[in-house]
Every structure is written in structure tokens, then in C-alpha cells.
Amino acid sequence: MAVVELSKVGKQYPGSDDLAVKDFNLVTEDGEFVVLVGPSGCGKTTTMRMIAGLEEHTQGAIKIGGRDVTGVAPKDRDIAMVFQSYALYPHMTVRDNMAFSLKLKKYDKADIKKRVDEAAEVLGITALLERKPRALSGGQRQRVALGRAIVRQPQVFLMDEPLSNLDAKLRVDMRAEIVKLHRKLGVTTFYVTHDQTEAMTMGQRIAVMKDGIVQQIDSPNNLYQRPSNVFVAGFIGTPSMNFLDADIDGERATGTSFELALDEAHRQAAGDRSRIRIGIRPEHLHLASADDSRCRLSGAVEVVEPLGSLTMIQVKVGETTLTAQIEPHQQVAMGDDVTLTCAPDKLYLFDPESEAALIGIDSGVADSPKH
Amino acid sequence: MAVVELSKVGKQYPGSDDLAVKDFNLVTEDGEFVVLVGPSGCGKTTTMRMIAGLEEHTQGAIKIGGRDVTGVAPKDRDIAMVFQSYALYPHMTVRDNMAFSLKLKKYDKADIKKRVDEAAEVLGITALLERKPRALSGGQRQRVALGRAIVRQPQVFLMDEPLSNLDAKLRVDMRAEIVKLHRKLGVTTFYVTHDQTEAMTMGQRIAVMKDGIVQQIDSPNNLYQRPSNVFVAGFIGTPSMNFLDADIDGERATGTSFELALDEAHRQAAGDRSRIRIGIRPEHLHLASADDSRCRLSGAVEVVEPLGSLTMIQVKVGETTLTAQIEPHQQVAMGDDVTLTCAPDKLYLFDPESEAALIGIDSGVADSPKH
Amino acid sequence: MSTATRKTSFGGIALGILGWIVALLMFFPIAWLLLTSFKTEAEAFTITPHLFFTPTLQSFETALSQGGGYWHYAWNSAVTSVVSTLFGLVLTVPAAYAMAFYPSKRTDFTLVWMVSTKFIPAVGVLIPIFLVYKNLDLLDNVWGLIALYTAMNLPIMVWMVYSYFRDIPKDLVEAADIDGASMMQTMTRVILPLAMPGLASTCLLALILAWNESFWSITMTNHSAATLAVFIASFKSAEGLFWAKMSAASVLSIAPIVVLGWFAQRQMVRGLTFGAVK
Amino acid sequence: MTTRSPAADAAKREKAKRAPAKWLLAPAVIFLLVWMIVPLGMTLYYSFRNYNLMMPTMTGWAGITNYSILFTDPTFWSALKVTLLIVLCSLIITVGFGLAFALLFHRNFFGRGVARTLAVAPFFVMPVVTGLIWKNMLFHPAFGLLAWLFRLFGATPIDWLAHFPLTSIIIMISWEWTPFAMLVLLTGLQSLPEDQLEAVRLDGANKWHEFRHIVVPHLGQVLYVVVMLESIFFLTSFAEIYTTTSGGPGTATTNLPYYIFQGTFAQYDIGTSSAAAIGAVILANIFAIFLIRFVAGNLNAGENR
Amino acid sequence: ATQITIATVNNPDMQTMEKLAPAFEKSHPDIKVNFVTLPENEVRQKMTTDIATNAGQYDALMISNYEVPIWAKNGWLVPFDNVPASYDESDMIPTVKKALSANGKLYAMPFYAESSMTYYRKDLFKKAGLTMPEHPKWSQIQQFAKKLNDPKNNTYGICLRGLPGWGENMALFSTMVNSYGGRWFDMNWKPQLTSSAWKKAATEYKNLVTKYGPPGVTSNGFTESETLFANGQCAMWVDSTVAAGYLSDPANSKVAKDVGFAQSPYATTKKGSHWLYSWALAVPKSSNHKEAAKTFIEWATSKKYIDLVGQKKGWVSVPPGTRKSTYENAEYKKVAPFASLVLNAIQTADPKDPSAKPVPYTGIQFVDIPPFQAIGTRVGQILAGIVAGQTSVDQGLSQANSVTKRMMQQAGYPKK
């Protein structure tokens, strides 16, 4: 229930030369759900810790609810956080761990009990309430850590990979619960995850970071459709986008053992560049049916991964290995020579030098209103 | 490079009434890659710890390489383990953490350096080698924990969610590296994960556990196609399988606002049951095109989740909410009334009482040889 | 087959026996003292030690009544050591907390400085302190002794508590911060419970040091504030060697702290593993 | 508006965040300051004065006479040597045995609680009583138990305090302080994260490796405390010497505190004793700095955050 | 009532005084007496710090004839000017009175006084066919010791003080030095510790205690030796006269019947061969209750008090050596066969003339100057070192000599 403003926020750890986070700019909306993603070590946790006040930012300014919180102690920022390392109090039972902040706020005993019980119910840890953390499994500890945050109604939620140790099913449930909670309380939330599905389904906006620098902050769909550069394009979407460097030759882009037709929009986007980087998502590559000659990539199948609902194959095209997602019933074996095709409007173009995006795709799907 | 045999292995934690693991039976092949999956707290870590000898098994017997290891100290079992909690040595640098076991074995200095450097390279932590764990991010720590295991060539690898804190891209890379390593060394490996893709792609066999009891141990494809019961069916596959209880009425199975045609095989499997539980995977549900009348489920769309490469929708059919996976270009909005359809041979049938499977599906895809 | 019985291996038994040997050897001098205190003087003072004898409480009776009565000294000992330990704790915990969780460049220096004050031999500052006490009218005064002991133990307590605090993972403090705990609350509800074994050892140490202190109590008190150290000293006389009586007095003087120590050390080694930090 | 670098700003904020810490620290610091500065200042002052309790007429500034008297006294130097010997030997013994005992009592065995309780008991004993017990009942060449044991095995009893005075003192001090080391280290062992031990076991470590590479580094901080505190007490050990050997025979067991004590209570020469006290303080600080620089550098690694 | 605090040594006689104090309080209802009773060293430290810093914690001090003249000279003590006639000052043994006076004024009242003498076991002597002369020589003592030494049966030839300390081994040893014709200082305050008399005395002493003495002699002081003798483990013992009563008391002593007495041994001269020591009560200037303190002291050192002890504790236990009347008392004579010997020793001990050669100091077993306490302590330690075999006699004595020289210089000697 507060707007969080980060302007040019940066962090340099003492004893380190590089900035762990650099020039982070972001103004959330009130009650927005922002997801931070990025490779390991890119500065997500650091950003969260700066918002929480656990780490002093060494550059820029942070405002919460309009107030500059520089120098404000964590406890006065009214923030709840799920730590990546859980940081449970080892000497307290699960119940006490969860009730701790409420007790400090002198909530009514009955009220505390109610809230803790509710949260435990939601998290499926009711049976564990009287245990100490050391008698819990990894996932159970993580849920307690989550529970400790959600019993509160803070101004801002910070959740650092709160579901990373849960199985898929529980994860989906927890995800839904967090979304529900967010919808109910409308608390501005920062959420770190490395799970694409989580990021895409939960985030109203997603900030993609790399090496401490924010690459793009945008809605999930926009990130998917119009990534701002090669990094974002490659990072968002699993399996990740295939990249091919090609020469532009009039209407066609050609490279070793492939040839692609470019439509008008793409040609324009490419401008007068003679070399271009093309991005194709695995789900847009299909086994060439009949003779769709406009877009063709041939090579030998290197890997076949049947995943049940679909099958992933890797095809060596020239020097590049492309990943394609095919239907499970399409029988392909390792070593087969196959030809892949892709609709021209599903091609992403990038400048090979600057790696900036030139054109994305438009799946026609707008971001659905979230939460 | 050793066969691991678990016979009727069980574990009861002191001070706890329930068994954390019960009657675990498994004989690996030499060099097999076994994945353990199951909900949080089901006993995966406990199982691993018993194999490692960190926890005494209170029932049954464990053999490694034909030798009963009951009472054998962990250090004499020649096992490498990646801990869920990392368990890095806080006072050693990353390099020393990784080199430690080799130093103990009095490997040659140069050899140690080579191995550590190689592993660090693979894990992308070369730049961090001289840091102490406390100056690492969560994912970096996890990779160090992994590195500490893979520099060795033990008899058995135990990996407890070794990639849970990594981003999708890195995870795919790491996954590939682990598989490569496994192929190279042929070390029998137990691998805990809650990531379906990891489980399906890496495991030669997957053990699905629930409440300390193994539900099914089988190849990934078999698990997907022929789950032994409702739990496994629901647990394997994301999003998870939809279940509908229906009355059998000759050739059809009917329930509130749906009606499905059963083919011969299914009718036979159902036997003379009058009530049946039907399972349908989201990827087998499609928006009904034209008039496929054999299998029809109608309801209102509750949730639309566009994930880029596909869109997930939830449809309320009778009292049940079904998840379906549709193409992103199929425009559906919340509140729309839709009709879903499913090929009859994609239906799973279960006994509603015992929850045991009656018939699975056959996608025609055999397990590809792995590793 | 259950394997839970593995613990009783041969090595385990051997180490257990070793443990007991160590314990008995260490305790032996005290046991001997105890034994002697129940002997008559004649039995106590023999070339060949008497192991079997009829115990007598005679020595205790004499010892209890010496120098105006044991209880007066015991009470003073108890008051000075307990109160000085409490004072010490009140000063120590905040200081150690600040140093452990909000370290600055000066922290190390402060610590060294504090500890370095302990290196001064007591006799070296005896005359100055005596003069100061004389002027403040604190000679032979329980409060004077308490202040002395507090100062004497403070650096040690700070140092110990500091080191125990440093063992506590920092993210627990951070978690408490986030949970909205004030510094005070973090200290009392998170840090102190976790550092309990450490605090217990520290307090015990302070208590023991104060209880056993003899130099200051002999020089700064006469009677009204005299502690057990003075009581013991009064047995060292030219009257002859009365080992039994002296042993009885010694037993009486160390008994309370030994008993307390035994209880406390159970508390301190209770064991607390951190299961919460990943 | 002043323009400051953001980094300096952050540093300032960092400082501001620590501000309450100052207040927490203040009472202890002020208390100690008053307690130590006043007497120490007076001692320093006296060390430059002529001040002998027995000769009230001999007063006035002494310049560095007291110091020159001190430094030309061979006993002072031998006291220095004795002090260091006591500290070093006792440290090695107590820390060594303390660590061994701590590990022993960290294991579970039958009656461990009771055994541990017995083993720590010596630490609770007053140094004065320790002196009495050892001097009279154990070391005594005629009536001592050790003498009896020697005779039992046909050996000639040793007059410990006369022939091995320093060894005897070190034995007594070690007997008293080994339990302390053990107790503190045992407490330290309790907080050793189980998972690190498990990791190292899987890494193929035997008990020694486990101890050397995990336990010792983890105990680093605690070990450091033990070494530091024990150094303090050993440097200033007095009661044991006072009750047994009185610094003798000769000056074999006269350490610095006892030397100062004699200066104060046999010579009543406060001036020279003060100079010696200042000398002791300087020695102590050298020791402290040594410990902090070298020992801390090696052991501090065990910190756990 | 006025509260007075008295610092005393916890010797048996002082403990008796403490126990009898209620009698005084009864007869002087306006005075209440508190005791601070500690061992000699501790109490001396406390008293010195107190009096030198003018702290005024004590109203009466139990000090010895070593301190009295020095403290009196420092102006720390109040003289006993107008002692009531009933006190009968003239009854005091003159040597004792002289030792407690300075500038002709009495600064402390003797509580008890002692000299030294030789104790021996009549039974053992008889068995060995030996006789102890009235006034033995050290050489004779050595011969006896050699004959009587029987460690197998836990009987040793001779027990002598070995515990370092100016009041312990040095007290005895100084008398030995004196009787060998040695002295501490020449008339120019030059230390004489390397003289042949010292060497002879030291060699003799070492010889006696190491060859014929009990083990662990360096930790035997008066107390330990007394216990040993009472336990029947010494054939001879040269020490303070106060032990006579204790040793004759069957309650304490296994050898009460067999103990014999002789004069203190001598070598070349009888001068200074036995010491004079007295515990006496004095009033410090810093006291706030000087009159009350005096009243108490006069009571505690009076004839009446001696009678009181005689009645309550038995006549063996009365404080000896202070009053002639004690030695004329029939009851005392009855229980104390040694009485005349002791009286003689005390009366013939002359601190003013302790050595065959002239000396600039007073004191037999000590030198009555402030630095002596430190010197005696240090030399005592060196002597113990000699006995323990740490240094040779020559080395030890030359070390002792230079230590003494240093300390004398430090204390500003020779004085103009």
C-alpha cells in the first residue's frame, strides 16, 4: 500500500570493485507486483536488501510511500521479507516464528493465533506449528519463512525466491495463494524468482537484470514479444530463444545452411544493415510440412527430449544448435535430418553489434489484467 | 560406479511418531541416474541422508556396491553430496571449499587445481574462486556446493535440489553439464528435484514419494503415461492432470455438465465399475473445434494465463475447475463460455476408491536411451 | 535389522572410559580435600594416607564458628559476586551487542583497550585504589567491593559475550529487524536466547572470579564486607597445621560456587544447533 | 546545498545507523575508563615519584630513578622471564588439554553429564584453596599423596615446590584452568553447524581432518577468547604463587605480579612498584597486540556469517 | 558505645584474646571491640597500608618490636605516656620494654615475647646414649642430628625453619650468623654477607637441613616445624620459646612427656645466638578512639588478663615473656618446667649488641631499619634456593650481598 521509488540506486559492497547493483530506476504503482529476474548473482537479492534497508545503498535514493527512507532503519520501513536463506529463529517453534512480528506489534493474542493458523493452513504447515525449524525439511522451512511474512500486513512485501524449494504442485498452489493474498491486501510486492512461469504469471511488471544493471522493466507479454535486447530475449522464455546471425540479401536472410524470408515489417526494421541477428523461439519452430519454402532451416537432430506433453529436439543448423518444440506424436530420432520452419512474423531481429532489438513479434495477446 | 540397494529402508526421527521414510525398496543399476520427486516433506532428503550415512536408517538395509553399509561411517562410503542447505565451509574460499575433499585424499596440487578450475569453469564461478561464501549470492553458493561434489569421482553422487536457486537458463546449462558428467563418469546418482523438466529429462528412473512411501519407480515416460495411481498422475506433469469423477453409462462417462465417450480399451479397463475417476492432462484438452461430439466439457473461463509460448486457461466444468493449455493465438477472455474436448485415447482412468490406475495412455513415444 | 544401536562401538566405550578417567583425575584433589575435611586432625596428617576412617563433622563445627561465623562471610561473598555479575551483565550485553552487530573501525581498538586494562596486576594499582576508596569512604564496604569486581570482570565479560554474539548468524538479526523488532527486542528475544549458553558461561565465569577473588577482598575489607577469601585466609595461622580444619573451611568456601557451577554448566552445554539458516 | 559524493553519503548513513550502538557501548566504556584511567594515571604519577610507605619523609620527584632501579634489577628481568614461561606453558597445556577434554565430553557416553561435572570442578576452586590443596596434600614431600605414591613404588619422593617450583606452579595453574578452556570450547562446539560436519564427513575426512579443518576454524573465535582470557589470568597469576612458593626458592617463581607485590609489601616502595606496574602494563599490551595481530588473523576465520 | 577495631595476627594467643574480649566489654560497657584477625603477612600489609595512608581503619594494632621503633620514628604511633600505676610498668621484662621503646618513650605494650631455644627428644637421646648440654654448640647439634637421623622411621635429626621469609628462615639463620661472629652490616652500612661467618653459617645450615632434616624443608616455617616436632618426627628443633607450652601439652603433642629444653646453640660466640621478638599492641595516630584503644590495650596486657587466661585456658596458655610476675607465679611454674630457661633467654637477648663485632643497627634476628623487611625476604629466598640446591653457598651469598647493597642504596643508606 505504498509506492516504492528507486532512483539511480546503486550498491557497492565494501571490499569489492564492481557495483553489485547499478542505476536502478523504478517507480512502482501502488500495490503493484513487481518481479525481479536475472541470472544468478545479478543483484536481485541486493536490490531487495536495499529496499528493506538491510543494506545501505551507496548511490541514488529510495522512497517508500513518498518518504525518502535513506537512513531509516529496517524496522521503521514496515516491510515484510522472505529471506532467500530463510533466516528462521532456531530457538522458536514454527508458530512463534510466525507470530513474532505480530507479538512485537502487540496484537491481540487471539488475533495472532487466528492469523498464524490461517497462514499455516494456507501453507500446509498446520501440523508442524509446534516444531522447531531444525526438525523441518527444506521446503517446510521455506514455507515457514513465507508464513512469517504473510501473517503481516506491511507496506511492502519482499520475497526472495520464496518457492524455490517446493515441488511443482505445491508451488502452483503457493503461487495462487500469494496472488490471492496480493489481490486481497494490495500490498506492493517485490518478488524474486528464477522460475519463468512464476515470473510470467505473477508479475504485473518484470524487471530483468544482468550484472547489476536493469535491462528492461515491462509487462510479461511485452518482455516476451518485444524484448529490448538479445539478453532479455534469451532470458525470457523456456527453452530459450534460438539466435542465428545472417546476411541480409534483399528479401531474404541467409546463413550457413539456412534461408529465411523476411516480411515487409522486418525488412524495414533491419534498415540498411547487411548483417542481422535473428531470434526464433523454440515454440515457433515446427517440423517443415510439405514445402513452406519461405523459411527453412535444415540439419541433423542431435537430442530428443520427450517431456510428455511435448518433445524438445535440438537440431544442428550450420554451426548453431537450434532448439525446437514439437508435438510428442511427431516421431523424430537422433541423427535424423529434418527441416524446420517458422512463420515470418515470429522472427525477432536484433542488431548484431549493439544487441539491441530491432523488431519483436505480436502474438495478438494483450496482457490480461492481473491480480 | 556402484549398485545401490535399498531394501525396506525406513527412518523414524527420534521424538517423532511417524516414519519419515517407510519401506523404501530400490535396486539401482550400476551407473544409473535416479531422480527422487515428491511433495515437500515427503522424505527425499531423509532418504539421501540415509544413503550417505548421515542419518541412521532405523529399518531395513542399505547396500552400496554389494556391501552392507550399516554402521559404515559416511567418510568410508565414498559418496559425494550436494546439500540442500549448501553447507559450505564458511572459513574457506570457494576454491578451498571445492578442493577440500581432494586435498584430504592427497591429490597432487596441480591436479587439484586443474580439477577445481575445470569445475569452476563449467559452473561459471571462475571469477568467484577466491571469495568466501558469505560474499556470494544464493545461486552462486549453490553452484559452489555443486562444484564441491563434482570435483570428486565417488561411487555415488547424491544431489539434493542442486539447482533450485538458479535461473532457468543457467539451470538448463547446469542440467546439461550434470548429464554430461554423469555420462562421462558413469557414477550412480541420486538426484532430488522438484522441477518436472529436470526430473523428466535427467532421470533414467524416477521415484515418486509421498509421505515417506514410494508410490512408483519407473522411467519418465512410463510415469507420464502409466502412472500407478491418482497421486502420481497428479504429481507428474505441469500443470497437473485434471480429475473428474463420472458415472459410467454404457459407452459414455457422464458427470455434471460433461459427457465423454469411452473407447473399447477404456470400457474394458473400467470393468463393471459404475463410477470412475477420469484424468485428463491440460495439454490434451483443446478448445472444441466444430463438432467433435465424442468428448465434451463445457464451462466458463475463470482464469487466463498467457505464458508466451502457450496460454493456460482454467475452466469451471461443473464443480471442478479444469486447466487447459491452448495456443496463444486462440483468443479467450475471462468469463467466456467455452467447450473443451479431448481425444478418447488421452483419457486416464482410476478407481475412485483405491485411487489405483486402471488404464493410462500411450503416446507412442518410448523412453529414449538416456545419458 | 535396526541399526540404531551402532553408537556403542568399541571405540565409543573406550572413549567413555577415558572420559571417566579424565573426570576422576581432575576431580581427585577436590575429592581428597573433601575426604580430609571429614577426618580428625590426626588422621589428616599422616604419612600413609587413611582411606578408611570414621567421618567426623568436628572440623566443620570449628570451621563454621571461626572468625565471627562462616555465614557472615558466605553472605558477603554471595552478595558481592552475584551483584557484581549482574551489574557486569547490564553493562556488558549492550556493549557486546553494539560491537558484534554494529561494528565500526574502532570496535577492535575498544576491545583491545578493554582487555588491556585487565593485564594490570592488581597490586600495581592497589595503593591508588586504596587511596581513592579511602577518600570515598568505601573501605570495608560491600558496594566498594562490588564496584571493584564489576570493573575487574567487565572486560572479560564483554569479550566473551562479544564472541558468542559473533557466532550468531547475522541474518537472524536482519530477520528481526524486518519483523519490526526494536534493538532492545532483538536483543532480548532473539540474541539473548540464542546466546544463552554463552551468557551462562560468561556469568558463571564472572561469578567464579568474583567469588574466588582474594587479593582485593583481603586488602580492602576488614570485617563487615569481608568475603570467604578472608575467611579462608584466617585459617592460615601459626597455631599449627590443622589440615582437617583447613579442609573443612576450604570445602565450606568452595562448596556454594561448585554446586552452582555444576548446575550452570549443565545449562551452558545444553546445546543449540542452528537449524534455521540455510 | 553541499555536494558530497554519494559514497561518502552512504558512509555517513552507515554511521548514523550505528549511532544507537554508541549509546549501548557508552556505559561500559565510561565505567571502565573511570575505573582504569584514574588508578593507572596515579600509578604512572607515582612511578616518577619518590614514594616509600615506610619512609614518609622521602618524597618529591624521582625522575626516571624508579625506572632505572627497575631495569637494573636482575630480579625484574628474571620475573619477566618467569611470567612469560608461566603464560606460555600454561597456555599450551590448558588449551591442549582443554580442547581434548572438550572433544571428549562432546561425545556421548555413559554418565557424561556427571563426568563432565566432575571434570570442570577444579575451575570453581579458589586459587588460595588450590594452593593449599596442592602444597599440603599433594606436593608435600612427607605427607603429600604424591610422596606416598612414590614411596609405594619404591621411589624417593620429590620435593616438588623446592626442586621443580615453576613446574609445580604451572601444574597447579593448569589444573585450575584446563576446565575453563574445556567449558568454553565445549560451548563453542555446541554451536558448530551440523551440516558442515556432515559435509566434511562426506568429503572423506577422518576425525583428525574434521577436527583440523572444521572444528578448529569454527572454534577459532572461541579459542581466541580462551587464549586471550587465559593470557590475562596467567600474566597476572598471583594467589597460587603466594600461597605455595612465595616466589621462591630464590626467585624461581617470582613473576611480575609477585615481584610488584614484594616491592609494595616488603619494600613498601610504591614508586618502584608503580614503575614495575607500568612495565607490566606495557608487557601486557605488547602481548595483547601480538595476540590480536597474529592469533586473530589465523583464528578469526571461523566467524560464521 | 565506642567501637574500636583491632588488627591482630591469628596466633593462638591472640585468638584467646579475641575470645576473652567479652569480659573486657562487660567491664567497660561503653567500648565495643571488633577484631580483624589475619595471618601475619596479610595483617602486616593491611596495617602498613592503612597507617601509611592515614586511612584510620584501626584503633589498635598488633605489631612487633621490628615495627614499633620505625613506626614511632615515622610519627605514626601514639606513645603510652601516663600509664596508670595499677598497670605496674616495672613488672615488664626490661629487654622487652626497651625493644618497644623509641626516644625513651614506650610506644607499644607487649602482649607476649619470645626468644629462641633448643627442643629435643629426651627419649631418643637416651636411647642413643646422648646427652644434651645446657648450652649446646652447633657442631654438637650436628653430631646429634647425624646420630639421630632415621628417615626410615620418619624421624629426622633436626627440624629447622626453611620457609623463606625475614621472620621465618632468616630469623633462625641470623642468629646462626651472629653466633658464628657475623653481622649484617659493618659500621658504614656495608653488607657483610660474603664474610666467612656467613659462609660458615650457611654451609652448616644447609648441611643440617638437607642431610638430617625432613623433606620439603623449604616449605617448613615455624608452624610446620612445630607440627612435625609435636608429631614426633624431629629429634631436635631450634626455634621460638613460645612452642614450649604447646609441645608440653599432651592435647597437641605426641611427645609432651619427652620434650627436653636447652639454650639456643652457639658457635664461636653466644652473642646474638638467640633472638628477641615480641608481639605488642600499639595505637596509631590515625585512630579516632585513642583513649578507648589504650584502655583496651592496658587491659589486654595487664597482670589481670594473664590471670584471666590462666583461669580460663589453663596456665600453659598464658601469654609468656612479658612480665616478670608471670615467672614468679607458682601455678605457671608448675605447668611450665621451661619457664626459667625462657625467662633467661629473653632477659639475656640484647638487640643493641647482637654480634661479636660492632654494628650500626639494633636487632638480633633482624635489622631494625625499614628496608630490612624486603632484604630479609629476598635473602631468605636466596637461602631457600641454596638449600634447594639451586645455587651454591658462595654464589647465593654473593647474590644476596648485591641484592642487599642495591636495596640499601635504594632506601638511601648509608644515611648521613
Ligand SMILES: Nc1ncnc2c1ncn2[C@@H]1O[C@H](COP(=O)(O)OP(=O)(O)OP(=O)(O)O)[C@@H](O)[C@H]1O
Ligand atoms: N530432524 C528431524 N526431526 C524430526 N522430523 C524431521 C527431521 N527432519 C525432517 N523431519 C521430517 O521428516 C519428513 C521428511 O523430511 P525430508 O527432509 O526428508 O523431506 P524432503 O522430502 O526432503 O522435503 P523438501 O522437499 O521440503 O526438502 C518431514 O515431514 C520433516 O518434517
Ligand SMILES: Nc1ncnc2c1ncn2[C@@H]1O[C@H](COP(=O)(O)OP(=O)(O)OP(=O)(O)O)[C@@H](O)[C@H]1O
Ligand atoms: N557481502 C557481499 N560482499 C561482496 N559481494 C557480494 C556480497 N553479497 C553479494 N555479493 C555479490 O554481489 C552480486 C549480487 O549478489 P546478489 O545476492 O544480489 O545476487 P542475486 O541476484 O540475488 O543472485 P542469486 O539468484 O544467485 O541469489 C553477486 O555477484 C555477489 O557475488
Ligand SMILES: [Mg+2]
Ligand atoms: Mg539472491
Ligand SMILES: [Mg+2]
Ligand atoms: Mg529436502
